[in-house]
Amino acid sequence: MNHRLHARERLQKLPDAQRTVWLDIAEEEFREFGFKAASLNRILTRANLSKGQAYYYFADKGELYRAVIERSFDEFSSLLDAQFTELGSVAEYWRQIAVLFGNVTAVLQRNERLAELGRGIYRDAMAQDAVADLLERLHGRLCRLIENGQRLGAVRSDLPLALLTNIVFAAAREVDQWFALNVQGLDQDSALALNRRVSTLFIAMLATDAGASAAAQPAASS
Amino acid sequence: MNHRLHARERLQKLPDAQRTVWLDIAEEEFREFGFKAASLNRILTRANLSKGQAYYYFADKGELYRAVIERSFDEFSSLLDAQFTELGSVAEYWRQIAVLFGNVTAVLQRNERLAELGRGIYRDAMAQDAVADLLERLHGRLCRLIENGQRLGAVRSDLPLALLTNIVFAAAREVDQWFALNVQGLDQDSALALNRRVSTLFIAMLATDAGASAAAQPAASS
């Protein structure tokens, strides 16, 4: 009945090896050109796929892209393995945030392939549409994290949660991009130091007036 | 010799009326679909332009887009008419920032056409490339504004200027977008109040520790 689901189901029950090969080739194309500029025909040629085959397993170009992104998305998640304790003090909260921030940075720095693919999502709106549900999941996680901070009184509650989340998300992307363009000529020490300073910016924009001091010197308060 | 310049020169010495009509039609298409999804052929049809004519006055689709954006860009600038005094106190600086923030918000809220067109620039990377020089100008202004704050000791200097500027820019876009999606169901008073609260977020992320208190209560320090 639902063609999109049909295609997905077919893809799912395909041998892993075949699916992997296809997605590897597709990923390379998408990574190099971004969603829109990537050529589906070129992917099909390189993967020895006929048009009929392709559209039998993927409803459209967007679904192929989604499959590629989802795979890397899962990989990213597993590399992060972020476990969050439900409750804690304000200082504990900020420490947790700092750890997460560092982890994300480290994973993206170590895994350029993943990082570049992720950046591509934001190169055009059509790409974002194609993986909207995945982005929604990611956004939701960050949202819950911030909400947690609000409950603790660590994070400001005077702005709509969604707005705050979006701003943080956008800022984080900008930081990622800046680092991606400026890693060369930055030794690891100064990169780490800069990273810590950037995290204070995030804390500054998020913290309540009361929470700011607690975040400023987490070592002293523990 | 340079074809691009040829096309631009030819466009420039065209009667205003004709150029305006063409750009109006093109703008409508670009506003509705964004750069990439907009159909050049459709624009030409609607404007009664032949292919030859179009490519005689515009080097390519990107140049047409650039012409459209540049026109609105100038309009935006004239609506803002931001005049900045070179020097001043820290408190004066933050007041100036707040005024600018309010002005930009007001202009974009009053002029939905302009706002929507501007948002379209960030919908795909190709659009940004096409108007890169205009964006560079805009970015430069914000950069100088922040640099000014740094000289006064109001704005933190522990992060690369370009990074700080990019973050602020990205955050501002996010705010704009959120307001664009949520204006309905927001009376003007609460919108204004929210806007003020958002501006405190910008100040929080920009200010030095010393500068933060001065910004928090600008009325008391003057």
Added chain:
DNA sequence: GGACGCTTTAGACTGATGGTCTAAAATTGT
């Protein structure tokens, strides 16, 4: 007034694109 030369226009044409469709091939169940 006519011929020359430059500017401008029309639109057929190109090589791509993503996506559709049909008929054959392969596979499966009985």
Added chain:
DNA sequence: ACAATTTTAGACCATCAGTCTAAAGCGTCC
């Protein structure tokens, strides 16, 4: 062995941005 279903191949379609050529418009000078 036959029928039914799943899978594949690739011709085909509309549309895209962009190119090219031939003609039309038009001012100028003889």
